[in-house]
Amino acid sequence: MTDEEPAPTPADDRSNATTEDETAADESVSFEGLTVSDRVHIVPLGYEYERVTVPAIRMRADRVYLVYHEGDDPAKRPEYYADIREDLRAAGIAVDDDTVCNIFDLYDTLRTVAELIQANREHEVYVNLASGGKVTAIAGMIACMVTGNAEPIYVSAAEYGQDKEVPVAKNVTSVSRLPTYPIQAPSRDPLRLLRYVVEDGPVTKQECIEFAVGAGIDPLAGHSEDDTRGLYRLLDSHLLNSLRDDGYVETFKKGRNKYVEATVEGENTLEAFAYLLDED
Structure with a gap:
């Protein structure tokens, strides 16, 4: 879309709509030995309408994930949220509106968007950075860069307002890949x-070794349990040093034992990237 091209109104643009006959024909076709991907849009919702519907409809999305703020009463959401869902579905787009997170929390939003990206990694995924606020834009960009499986898009408009009872932006002028x-x-x-460490800490370094061996983390799991010094050395070199260097954990001595405790940064990092551990 160029700046000179007039932006469509969502209610009038039905370029992705399908008839009942077309839908039936699509369902009767089988794809053997082929991977057919969908066009998926992930859209954290703020006070936007056209910046949600226009890119999804113009880019012929197959599915849109609407991400709501978990603290909002559904009955008190802006009335135009219902219009968003109606316009998307009228354009033949499947709408998933079951996802909520704290859109004002960077790590919770990052985790939520990254999980959706990973769940759709076999598809063509786009994350709308203009549909929410600053936090969701930053979290969405980071999620795209960390996973490497999604494209961030930004939607520009000709008019911007302040009244949250109506959509903030009007007259979309362009959709850009960042x-x-x-x-x-x-x-x-x-x-x-x-x-x-986050769930059970503070824990001793000996308990960390026992966890690593029990969890089958190499090279500790394959090391001789009689070589105590060797296990402590492997714990530091293979696991703890990187966590300490990144500021995720701190170690301290109490009595004869050395303890490991998670920092706030470590807790936030786990919240953001725990989805990586849930893929097994």
């Missing part, structure tokens, strides 16, 4: 230990 750069998510094995 550049992304790879971000390395926490390594899996240190993340497994971090979850143990």
